[in-house]
Amino acid sequence: MQSGGSRNYRQNRGRYRAGGQLSTHGFEQKPGRDAAGAASARLAGHRLVPLATALVQEDGRILHWSQEAEALTGWPAEEAIGAHPVRLLLPEQERAAAEKLFDRLVAGRGWSGTHPVRRRDGSTVELEFHTYPVAGPDGRPLLLATASDTDALHEVESDLAVLDGFFDQSPIGLAVYDTDLRFVRLNEALARINGLSAEEHLGRRISAVLPGINAAEIENVMRQVIATGKPVVDARSYGRVPGDPRRDRAWSASYFRLEDSTGKVLGVSSSIIDVTERFQAEARASRAQERLTLLAAAGARIGTTLDLKRTAEEMVEAIVPKFADFATVDLLEPVLRGEEPAPIQPERSIQVRAVAVGEAYGSGLTTVSDTVGETTEYGAHRVYTQCLRSGRPLLKPHVDEEVLRGLVPDPDRVASGVAAGIHSYLLVPLIARGMVLGGAEFVRTRNPEPFGAADVSLAEELVARTALAIDNARLYRRERETALTLQRSLLPQEIHRTLGLEIAHRYLPSSVVSEVGGDWFDVVPLSCGRVALVVGDVMGHGIRAAATMGQLRTVARTLATLDLPPEQVLGRLDETASAIGEGQFATCVCAVYDPVDRSVVVCSAGHLPPVRVDPDGTAQVIELPPGVPLGVGGGGFESIEFTLPPGSTFALYTDGLVERRGRDLDEGIDLLARTLAVPGRTLEESCDAALSALVTDGTEDDIAMIMARVLPVPADRIATLLLPSEGPLPARARRFTRATLETWGLSGLTDYAELVVSELVTNALLHADAPRRLRIFRDRTLTLEVSDAGGQPPRLRSSAEEDEGGRGIHLISELAHRWGSRPTRHGKVVWAEIELPYRAG
Numbered sequence: 001m002q003s004g005g006s007r008n009y010r011q012n013r014g015r016y017r018a019g020g021q022l023s024t025h026g027f028e029q030k031p032g033r034d035a036a037g038a039a040s041a042r043l044a045g046h047r048l049v050p051l052a053t054a055l056v057q058e059d060g061r062i063l064h065w066s067q068e069a070e071a072l073t074g075w076p077a078e079e080a081i082g083a084h085p086v087r088l089l090l091p092e093q094e095r096a097a098a099e100k101l102f103d104r105l106v107a108g109r110g111w112s113g114t115h116p117v118r119r120r121d122g123s124t125v126e127l128e129f130h131t132y133p134v135a136g137p138d139g140r141p142l143l144l145a146t147a148s149d150t151d152a153l154h155e156v157e158s159d160l161a162v163l164d165g166f167f168d169q170s171p172i173g174l175a176v177y178d179t180d181l182r183f184v185r186l187n188e189a190l191a192r193i194n195g196l197s198a199e200e201h202l203g204r205r206i207s208a209v210l211p212g213i214n215a216a217e218i219e220n221v222m223r224q225v226i227a228t229g230k231p232v233v234d235a236r237s238y239g240r241v242p243g244d245p246r247r248d249r250a251w252s253a254s255y256f257r258l259e260d261s262t263g264k265v266l267g268v269s270s271s272i273i274d275v276t277e278r279f280q281a282e283a284r285a286s287r288a289q290e291r292l293t294l295l296a297a298a299g300a301r302i303g304t305t306l307d308l309k310r311t312a313e314e315m316v317e318a319i320v321p322k323f324a325d326f327a328t329v330d331l332l333e334p335v336l337r338g339e340e341p342a343p344i345q346p347e348r349s350i351q352v353r354a355v356a357v358g359e360a361y362g363s364g365l366t367t368v369s370d371t372v373g374e375t376t377e378y379g380a381h382r383v384y385t386q387c388l389r390s391g392r393p394l395l396k397p398h399v400d401e402e403v404l405r406g407l408v409p410d411p412d413r414v415a416s417g418v419a420a421g422i423h424s425y426l427l428v429p430l431i432a433r434g435m436v437l438g439g440a441e442f443v444r445t446r447n448p449e450p451f452g453a454a455d456v457s458l459a460e461e462l463v464a465r466t467a468l469a470i471d472n473a474r475l476y477r478r479e480r481e482t483a484l485t486l487q488r489s490l491l492p493q494e495i496h497r498t499l500g501l502e503i504a505h506r507y508l509p510s511s512v513v514s515e516v517g518g519d520w521f522d523v524v525p526l527s528c529g530r531v532a533l534v535v536g537d538v539m540g541h542g543i544r545a546a547a548t549m550g551q552l553r554t555v556a557r558t559l560a561t562l563d564l565p566p567e568q569v570l571g572r573l574d575e576t577a578s579a580i581g582e583g584q585f586a587t588c589v590c591a592v593y594d595p596v597d598r599s600v601v602v603c604s605a606g607h608l609p610p611v612r613v614d615p616d617g618t619a620q621v622i623e624l625p626p627g628v629p630l631g632v633g634g635g636g637f638e639s640i641e642f643t644l645p646p647g648s649t650f651a652l653y654t655d656g657l658v659e660r661r662g663r664d665l666d667e668g669i670d671l672l673a674r675t676l677a678v679p680g681r682t683l684e685e686s687c688d689a690a691l692s693a694l695v696t697d698g699t700e701d702d703i704a705m706i707m708a709r710v711l712p713v714p715a716d717r718i719a720t721l722l723l724p725s726e727g728p729l730p731a732r733a734r735r736f737t738r739a740t741l742e743t744w745g746l747s748g749l750t751d752y753a754e755l756v757v758s759e760l761v762t763n764a765l766l767h768a769d770a771p772r773r774l775r776i777f778r779d780r781t782l783t784l785e786v787s788d789a790g791g792q793p794p795r796l797r798s799s800a801e802e803d804e805g806g807r808g809i810h811l812i813s814e815l816a817h818r819w820g821s822r823p824t825r826h827g828k829v830v831w832a833e834i835e836l837p838y839r840a841g
Contacts, residue, residue: 049148049149049152049153050068050071050072050148050149050152051068051146051147051148052066052068052069052071052072052073052127052146052147052148053066053068053069053144053145053146054066054069054080054085054144054145054147055134055142055143055144055145056085056106056142056143056145057140057142058106058140058141058142058143060084060085060086060102060106061082061083061084062080062081062082062083062084062085062088063081063142064081065077065080065081069147072125072127072147072148072149073088073089073117073119073120073125074119074120074121075088075089075119075120079120085102085145086098086099086102089117089118090117090118091118105131105133105143106133106141106143108133108141109133110130110131110132110133111129111130111131112128112129112130112131113128113129114126114127114128114129114150115127115129117147125149126149126150126151127147127148127149127150128147128148128149128150128153129145129146129147130145130146130147131143131144131145131146132144132145132146170187170189171189172189172271172272172273173186173187173189173190173193173251173270173271173272173273173274174186174187174189174190174269174270174271174272175187175190175201175269175270175272176258176267176268176269177222177267177268177269177270178266178267179226179265179266179267179268180205181205181206181219181222181223181268182202182203182204182205183201183202183203183204183205183206183209184202184267185202186198186201186202190272192243193241193243193251193272193274194209194210194241194242194243195241195242195243195244196209196242196243205219206218206219207219210239210241210242212239212240212241212242212245213237213238213239213240213241214237214238214239217237218235218237218253221235221255222255222268222270225255225256225257225268226257226265226267226268229257229259231254231255231256231257232254232255233254234252234253234254235252235253235254235255236250236251236252236253236275237250237251237253237272238250238251248276249274249276250274250275250276250278251272251273251274251275251276252272252273252275253270253271253272253273254270254271255268255269255270256268256269290322294318294319294322294323294458295458295461295462297318298315298318298319298462298465299465301314301317301318302314302315302318302462302465302466302469303465303466303468303469303472305473306472306473306476306477307473308331308336308355308470308473308474308477309355309356311466311469311470311473312329312331312355312356312466312470313355313356313358314466315327315329315356315440315462315463315466316328316329316356316357316358317358318462319442319462320358320359320360321360321361321446321447323442323455323458323459323462324426324442324443324444324447325359325360325361325365325443325444325445325446325447326358326359326360326365326369326442326443326444326445327356327357327358327359327440327441327442327443328354328356328357328358328369328370328440328441329354329355329356329357329430329438329439329440329466330352330353330354330355330370330376330438330439330440330441331352331353331355331430331437331438331470332350332351332352332436332437332438333351333352333353333375335437335438335470335474336353336355338474338477338478338481340435341435341436341437342435343435343436344385344388344389344436346380346389347380348380349377349378349379349380349385350377350378350384350385350388351375351376351377351378352375352376352378352438352439353370353373353374353375353376354369354370354371354372354373354374354376355372355373355438356372357369357370357371357372360446361445361446364416364419364420365416365417365420365422365443365445367413367416368408368413368416368417368420368422369441370409376409377409378409382406382409383406383407383427384407384409384427384439387427387429387439388429388436388438388439389436390429391429391431391436392429393426393427393428393429393456393459393460394425394426394427394428395425395426395451395456396424396425396426397424397450397451397452398423398424398450399422399423399424399425401414401418403425404417404418404422404425407425407427420445421445421446422443422444422445423444423445423448423450424443424444424449424450424451425441425442425443425444425451426441426442426443426451426455426456426459427439427440427441427442428440428442428456428459428460428463429463430463430466430467430470431464431467432464432467432468432470432471433468433471437467437470437471437474438470440459440463440466442459488507491507491520491521491522491553492505492521492522492523495523496523496525496780498523498525498529498531498593498595499529499595499713499717499779500529500595500596500598500710500711500712500713501531501593501595501708501709501710501711502683502708502709502711503523503531503533503683503706503707503708504683504684504686504687504706504707504708505521505523505687505704505705505706505707506687506691506703506704506705507519507521507702507703507704507705508656508691508695508699508702508703509702510541510656510699510700510701510702517537517538517541517545517546517656517701517702518536518537518538518539518540518541518545518546518548518549518586518702519536519537519538519549519654519656519701519702519703519704520534520535520536520537520538520549520550520552520553520704521533521534521535521536521652521704521705521706522534522535522553522556522557523706524556524557524560524561525780526560526561526563526592527563527783527785527820527822527831527833528594528596528775528777528783528785528829528831529594529595529596529718529777529779529783530592530593530594530595531592531593531595532560532566532569532590532591532592532593533590533591533592533593533650533652533706533708534553534556534557534560534588534589534590534591535588535589535607535652535653535654535704535705535706536549536552536553536556536586536587536588536589536607536630536654536704537586537587537588537607537654537655537656537702537704538552538584538585538586539584539585539586539587539629544584548577548580548584548586549586551576551580552573552576552577552586552588552630555572555573555576556569556573556588556590559572559573560590560592563820563821563822565592565601565603565639565823566590566591566592566601566602566603566637566639567603567636567637567638567639569590569603570588570590570603570604570605570627570630570637571636571637573588573605573630574605574628574630574631574632574633574635574637575633576630577630577631578631578632578633580631584631585629585630585631585632586605586629586630586631587604587605587606587607587608587629587630588604588605588606588607588630589602589603589604589605589607589608589610589624589652590602590603590604591603591610591650591652593644593650593708595713596713596718596720596775596777597643598643598644598645598646598710599641599642599643599644600641600642600643600644600650601639601640601641602622602624602639602640602641603624603625603627603637603638603639603640604624604625604626604627604637605627605628605629605630605637606626606627606628606629606630606632607627608653608654608655608658608665608669609621609622609623609624609669610622610624610650610651610652611650611651611653611669611672611673611676612644612648612649612650612651613648613649613651613673613676613677614645614647614648615645615646615647615648617677617678617679618677619673619674619676619677620673621669621670621673622640622642624640625637625638625639625640644710645710646710646711646712647709647710648709648710649676649683649686649707649708649709649710650707650708650709650710651672651676651690651705651706651707651708652705652706652707653672653703653704653705653706654701654702654703654704654705655701656699656700656701656702656703656704657672657690657691657694657695657699657703657705658671658672658694659701660694661700668694671693671694672690672693672694675689675690675693675694676689676690676707683707683709686707687705687707690705690707691703716743716744716778717777717778717779718775718776718777718778719736719740719775719776720773720774720775720776721733721736721773721774721775722772722773723761723770723771723772723773723774723786725770729761729765729771730757730758730761730762730765733757733758733760733761733774733786734754734757734758736774736776737750737753737754737757737774737776737784738750738753738754740776741753741776741782744778746778746782746836748837749782749834749836749837752815752834753776753782753784753834755811755815756784756811756812756815756816756832756834757774757784757786759808759809759811759812760774760784760785760786760812760830760832761774761786762808763794763808763809763830764786764788764790764830767790767792767794768788768789768790768792768827768828769788769789769790770788770789771786771787771788772787772788772789772827773786773787774786775787778836780836781817781833781834781835781836782833782834782835782836783831783832783833784831784832784833784834785829785830785831785832786829786830786831787824787826787827787828787829787830788827788828788830789826789827790827790828791823791827791828792828793821793823793828793830794809794821794830795809812832815832815834816832816833816834817833817834817835818832818833819831819832819833
């Protein structure tokens with residue numbers, strides 16, 4: 001049986017055409033079945049079969065001889081015209097039978113058949129003939145004969161048969177479309193794919209035949225191919241076809257433009273392969289890749305800080321809207337209070353607080369869930385409680401009003417949830433170290449895909465990472481609060497008021513470093529109204545640094561109360577730091593202020609220099625003799641002394657205040673000096689101004705700072721008597737003491753004070769060259785001090801009954817609240833304190 005293409009050729013190959021050629025591709029494209037054969041012919045390689053024509057008179061003479069006839073026979077027209085075709089083309093032995101056939105043809109009988117003819121060069125060629133009786137201009141009968149080479153015809157027919165076989169037998173869907181994108185031909189494979197007969201396709205466009213697929217996109221591709229001539233390979237189409245209306249399918253199509261030999265565009269052809277399984281596998285792989293990408297990105301994003309709330313926010317930000325359109329993270333109240341999480345008991349309700357909420361499209365779902373910071377109680381039998389108690393995820397792939405009613409904590413929120421379009425829900429408990437911390441909820445509204453098993457696995461992985469980070473944040477917060485409590489307990493709890501000096505201080509823990517630091521400050525009251533100001537910084541962070549700080553502060557305070565000068569205090573601290581352990585280093589600065597003469601003695605162990613601001617606003621950095629940090633060992637310390645006028649300010653600080661990444665240390669110190677030099681501020685305001693100017697974006701280190709401002713000492717707080725080298729000095733000292741105390745309203749202490757002063761002066765006369773000055777100082781206690789030129793400190797000695805001396809210091813020890821001595825540049829000072837009966841002044 002011939003194919004449609006072969007039949008079409010048989011019907012057309014005998015038509016006469018100007019120029020004498022029958023074209024197997026020169027047809028006009030018409031929609032419908034009739035064009036199918038023509039399409040096959042066009043696909044046959046654009047082959048042209050020469051068609052020879054001749055016109056013969058009734059007497060047998062040739063009137064017309066075409067160029068194709070010349071090409072097939074070799075006889076030129078000038079030799080053929082006028083000759084008899086039988087005598088011209090056949091050997092003599094065949095002419096008799098041929099002439100009888102010719103007579104019948106001239107008589108009006110047509111004939112078709114094949115016959116070998118002799119070429120001019122003597123060779124033979126077999127031609128297929130068709131004859132047609134026609135009438136000449138004068139009514140005379142003529143014979144029109146056409147001939148074609150049978151070998152060329154057989155070759156074309158063979159090509160068309162192969163093409164038709166390929167088209168009809170191919171398992172791949174094939175189709176030909178005209179320039180209007182209408183089906184011209186398609187094979188049975190494509191008809192089966194689409195689930196429609198070939199006749200139902202012909203003359204119609206894809207959009208009309210297959211409305212369930214992405215027809216508009218396909219037709220755009222075909223138009224592009226027709227316009228540009230560039231083939232398109234592996235263009236994807238997808239959707240549902242009449243042959244499989246309940247399942248989504250996918251196809252891979254390739255398109256190329258059809259042209260004739262002259263370049264005229266005839267249409268477009270396509271080949272189509274069903275790739276549904278591959279498409280689905282690619283989709284699954286793509287979704288898996290998206291999940292892995294989301295998991296990797298979320299893993300890098302979640303837990304960047306040790307802040308519990310921020311960790312929950314990071315998870316919500318990582319998954320909305322890529323995984324869910326709405327998400328919340330709720331934590332159990334005991335977890336937020338810093339308590340150890342405990343198993344959720346049966347028949348017990350739970351309380352959870354929302355710590356993070358996020359939505360993608362402003363759908364109003366925030367009205368359905370708790371707002372951040374809001375606490376909700378779920379009964380023991382609620383779905384939420386049961387999920388957390390079990391520790392297993394709760395999946396509701398399809399949510400309707402009834403399901404939503406069991407999920408929300410308040411029935412009034414159901415309508416809002418339905419209106420927002422909630423269609424799928426997932427709840428995953430936050431579990432860390434085997435204990436439930438809370439729950440994470442995920443909701444889909446615009447995303448049409450319901451949550452599935454793969455989504456549950458992904459959510460469990462994300463929530464597990466989040467839970468561990470949250471638990472780490474909880475543990476860190478608890479440990480940090482413990483460490484900070486320890487650190488604060490090691491710092492001064494109260495700064496006593498000091499006569500002649502106003503003091504302000506600040507301590508600011510690091511806002512960046514996760515561990516506590518070793519910065520400290522101290523204000524140590526000393527004898528005779530003096531005060532020691534100490535600021536130190538243990539290198540490093542953590543509990544060990546804080547513990548070292550506590551030890552050094554305690555030792556420094558003890559040494560200062562022994563009336564040791566600053567350089568000796570730092571020398572002993574250096575020994576202490578070296579004994580604590582290898583690698584424990586610290587810097588420290590120690591200053592002792594005397595309110596009587598407003599003198600400051602200061603010494604540094606590798607610490608930053610103090611800043612001084614005079615009453616006129618002049619600020620300067622006090623350069624101190626360099627000293628090695630505490631713990632290095634082997635270095636000596638040297639102090640300097642200077643006097644501060646009333647109204648001047650003196651600041652000690654640690655490097656956390658002035659040191660910043662990207663800023664030179666000296667720049668920070670200069671900025672501090674300029675900030676403190678601004679007039680008109682109280683001391684507290686100056687502290688705040690320094691922090692505002694230098695700590696703009698948090699600090700990577702702790703900050704400790706002491707600021708002191710010199711105040712004038714009232715006249716009723718201090719009295720001084722210079723003791724000459726001659727005369728009854730004890731008596732003069734007693735009279736001066738009595739008169740001073742009566743003036744101050746302290747007559748009740750006169751007897752004790754006179755006796756103590758008398759012993760102090762007498763002891764100086766006996767054991768030091770001579771007393772030089774008596775000073776009476778009233779602050780928290782009444783202080784009596786006598787300075788002399790001797791270098792040997794007094795000491796308690798045992799005295800026998802018969803000894804006439806040696807009992808003065810014993811007497812002072814009994815009468816005074818405490819007593820002691822301290823060295824000076826020109827000798828020493830021996831002092832004694834008597835408790836006041838009330839807080840004077």
